[in-house]
Amino acid sequence: MAxxxxxxxxxxxxxxxxxxxxxxxxxxxxxxxxxxxxIETDKATMEFEAVDEGTMGKILIDEGTEGVKVNTxxxxxxxxxxxxxxxxxxxxxxxxxADEKAEEPAKSDSDVAxxxxxxxxxxxxLPSVPEPDWPEGTEMKSMTVREALREAMAEEMRRNDxxxxxxxxxxxxxxxxxxxQGLLDEFGAKRVIDTPITEAGFTGLAVxxxxxxxxxxxxxxxxxxAMQAIDHLINSAAKTxxxxxxxLPCPIVFRGPNGAAARVAAQHSQDxxxxxxxxxxxxVVMPYSAADAKGLLKSAxxxxxxxxxxxxxxxxxxxxxxxxxxDFTVPIGKARxxxxxxxxxxxxxxxxxxxxxxxxEKLAADxxxxxxxxxxxxxxxxxxxxxxxxKKTNRLVTVEEGFPQSSVGNFISATVMMEAFDxxxxxxxxxxxxxxxxxxxxxxxxxxxxxxxxxxxxxxxVTYR
Amino acid sequence: MAAxxxxxxxxxxxxxxxxxxKDMLLIRRFEEKAGQLYGMGLIGGFCHLYIGQEAVVVGxxxxxxxxxxxxxxxxxxxxxxxxxMDPKGVMAELTxxxxxxxxxxxxxxxxxxxxxxxxxxxxxxxxxVPLGTGLGFADKYKGNDNVTFVYFGDGAANQGQVYExxxxxxxxxxxxxxxxxxxxxxxxxxxxxxxxSPNLWERGAAYGIKGEAVDGMDVMAVKxxxxxxxxxxRAGDGxxxxxxxxxxxxxxxxxxxxKYRTREEVQKMREERDPIERVREMLTTGxxxxxxxxKAIDKEIKAVVNDSAEFAxxxxxxxxxxxxxxxxxxxxxxxx
Numbered sequence: 001m002a003x004x005x006x007x008x009x010x011x012x013x014x015x016x017x018x019x020x021x022x023x024x025x026x027x028x029x030x031x032x033x034x035x036x037x038x039i040e041t042d043k044a045t046m047e048f049e050a051v052d053e054g055t056m057g058k059i060l061i062d063e064g065t066e067g068v069k070v071n072t073x074x075x076x077x078x079x080x081x082x083x084x085x086x087x088x089x090x091x092x093x094x095x096x097x098a099d100e101k102a103e104e105p106a107k108s109d110s111d112v113a114x115x116x117x118x119x120x121x122x123x124x125x126l127p128s129v130p131e132p133d134w135p136e137g138t139e140m141k142s143m144t145v146r147e148a149l150r151e152a153m154a155e156e157m158r159r160n161d162x163x164x165x166x167x168x169x170x171x172x173x174x175x176x177x178x179x180x181q182g183l184l185d186e187f188g189a190k191r192v193i194d195t196p197i198t199e200a201g202f203t204g205l206a207v208x209x210x211x212x213x214x215x216x217x218x219x220x221x222x223x224x225x226a227m228q229a230i231d232h233l234i235n236s237a238a239k240t241x242x243x244x245x246x247x248l249p250c251p252i253v254f255r256g257p258n259g260a261a262a263r264v265a266a267q268h269s270q271d272x273x274x275x276x277x278x279x280x281x282x283x284v285v286m287p288y289s290a291a292d293a294k295g296l297l298k299s300a301x302x303x304x305x306x307x308x309x310x311x312x313x314x315x316x317x318x319x320x321x322x323x324x325x326x327d328f329t330v331p332i333g334k335a336r337x338x339x340x341x342x343x344x345x346x347x348x349x350x351x352x353x354x355x356x357x358x359x360x361e362k363l364a365a366d367x368x369x370x371x372x373x374x375x376x377x378x379x380x381x382x383x384x385x386x387x388x389x390x391k392k393t394n395r396l397v398t399v400e401e402g403f404p405q406s407s408v409g410n411f412i413s414a415t416v417m418m419e420a421f422d423x424x425x426x427x428x429x430x431x432x433x434x435x436x437x438x439x440x441x442x443x444x445x446x447x448x449x450x451x452x453x454x455x456x457x458x459x460x461x462v463t464y465r
Numbered sequence: 466m467a468a469x470x471x472x473x474x475x476x477x478x479x480x481x482x483x484x485x486x487k488d489m490l491l492i493r494r495f496e497e498k499a500g501q502l503y504g505m506g507l508i509g510g511f512c513h514l515y516i517g518q519e520a521v522v523v524g525x526x527x528x529x530x531x532x533x534x535x536x537x538x539x540x541x542x543x544x545x546x547x548x549x550m551d552p553k554g555v556m557a558e559l560t561x562x563x564x565x566x567x568x569x570x571x572x573x574x575x576x577x578x579x580x581x582x583x584x585x586x587x588x589x590x591x592x593x594v595p596l597g598t599g600l601g602f603a604d605k606y607k608g609n610d611n612v613t614f615v616y617f618g619d620g621a622a623n624q625g626q627v628y629e630x631x632x633x634x635x636x637x638x639x640x641x642x643x644x645x646x647x648x649x650x651x652x653x654x655x656x657x658x659x660x661x662s663p664n665l666w667e668r669g670a671a672y673g674i675k676g677e678a679v680d681g682m683d684v685m686a687v688k689x690x691x692x693x694x695x696x697x698x699r700a701g702d703g704x705x706x707x708x709x710x711x712x713x714x715x716x717x718x719x720x721x722x723x724k725y726r727t728r729e730e731v732q733k734m735r736e737e738r739d740p741i742e743r744v745r746e747m748l749t750t751g752x753x754x755x756x757x758x759x760k761a762i763d764k765e766i767k768a769v770v771n772d773s774a775e776f777a778x779x780x781x782x783x784x785x786x787x788x789x790x791x792x793x794x795x796x797x798x799x800x801x
Binding site for chain 2: 162164190195196198200201202203204205206207208209210211212213214231232235236240241242243244245246247248249250251280281283302303304305
């Protein structure tokens, strides 16, 4: 019987990819392990090996086709005795390009990344509320978070010779998540520096370089690996300006993906927002949209203080509208009201905004008008915006991916209790990731993460309806 | 141990020798005074004295030029005095006063002087090694010929980040002189009990880094080795490792049980290897200074140290609003 070859998922978060090149043609004999195609994902171009043996019966997706969803049949393999004519009738979904029902492959059991509510969303749309971050009438362009981060770094590197990027695979590999793609070509190996796998070493080195007059951007392949270097973030970068009586500021940005990706289990899935937000001397930024990613990263690079810039792998590929301006920055320390409402305040940041906004839309259908605040900066925190919103809505739900104990939401609750206790009509609910190491199994992982339904349920609780 | 090796450089001028004598003596008298002030309760917390190791920093500073940088651990008073920082500011930091280098917010272990290119004063053992490597990285990036001295002890030599730093420094040819101050004890653990391979400088060979052991009780030998290391770094042939064999007379910190070595061992070092006595002897036997000359120097140094102690006692405690300053730097405008 003919075997379908499906578009492979080549990274934990891959939803679709480009079929860059076929290395075999119809009629070729295929052996197991043979490289049959090159697939370009959001991270890299990878070789695709055949698993089964047979004859290449039919190529269903032409090379050069973009946006091929994971698990779409891309070719049919024939067993001995079969001919290409046999499969014409049976080959399903032979035209992926024309497949308008983009959601459908996402429901497949094997496509775990897309199975999560967050990843099932196409280009995320921000609600149309007044945007104070850029002048009215500014032209907008569509851009992924990945492109926005890259553009921010490139612009700042053009602007200032002392800005440089350092980390594992940032140069020749073009970035483990393609954030730094093309930067080596433009800025050269002096300013886009591939390091050995040596987090404690290169983080300390970068802090020293900042004291020596440079403006380093340190990319951690993920913030999980920054644990190897956390002493330098906290004891060296954050505290020295204070301990030197203001003589040694440390202008440095530590950035990289933070939080759960998909199916990478406990050591690779952790949100460090609360950890770093604990430390005086650090600034902690966690953008959701591409505009904020770009504007805040540029501000972080110019800040003159150590900034921990927490990105999210799942958000990298999401598209948002970004103002098309010469020098667009977003101030650190300022929250953004992403959606105005009067019945309840939902505060979130980073990927948590996905659930907060989705819940707000669904709640609106039930007649509950939620105000959604995107914190954007965790430290220094714009508590004033939260307090003033709570004074209006009298109810608060916080949403984050991190663990519950000593969470960012706990701090917000305490602040609201101290500064707006009399305005509260219900106990604050802090929604967090579950209090367990992230499991690998798809169903358990889903259970460990926060969901839109949990946000909706919490809002019903605090609004008593 | 009794027989002293000849110094690496014999035709040293009287002025030079006198300068080293003064610089080392300043450190010793300063540290003795700090010990006293600690005993009087004027200095708190941890306080690590440098007595016995004076020739290391004085010898290396003699080889440095303006613009060179230095960074070290928490046993940092000697380094600061040797690179020209004001004894008053150092002592006032020890007493936690407004006139201290860190306005009283750093203390003994955390002092800095951007002006003198002294980058601390670090309390986490070994952390200064990648940090100092980064200072060298910045100089190379900027294209100047400055060198950074990265000091660490035989204890820190077993920290992993030292070797991460070695690897990157050699990979990128950074102008860094790693100075291992081997005073033979990491707190109370002798190198024999912590380290299987006896020669710490040889570990650099695994990374292709040149290095050597130096007699750290001989200021001239240290200076000569420093000149060689610096020349290599300035010529783009860095990094370089110097393992300077030295000895700390006092305890690890002020509260040291002194059970891990004998009184005789310390006494023998003081009598036979003292770096200051060695220079004093060279000065007198060589007819380069009279007893009167040396007495005058002693008096001068004592006055400087007493002044620093008076300043450190008189300087007020930091004002209470200092609690909330210097947590963040003012926004930098990079291309201003």
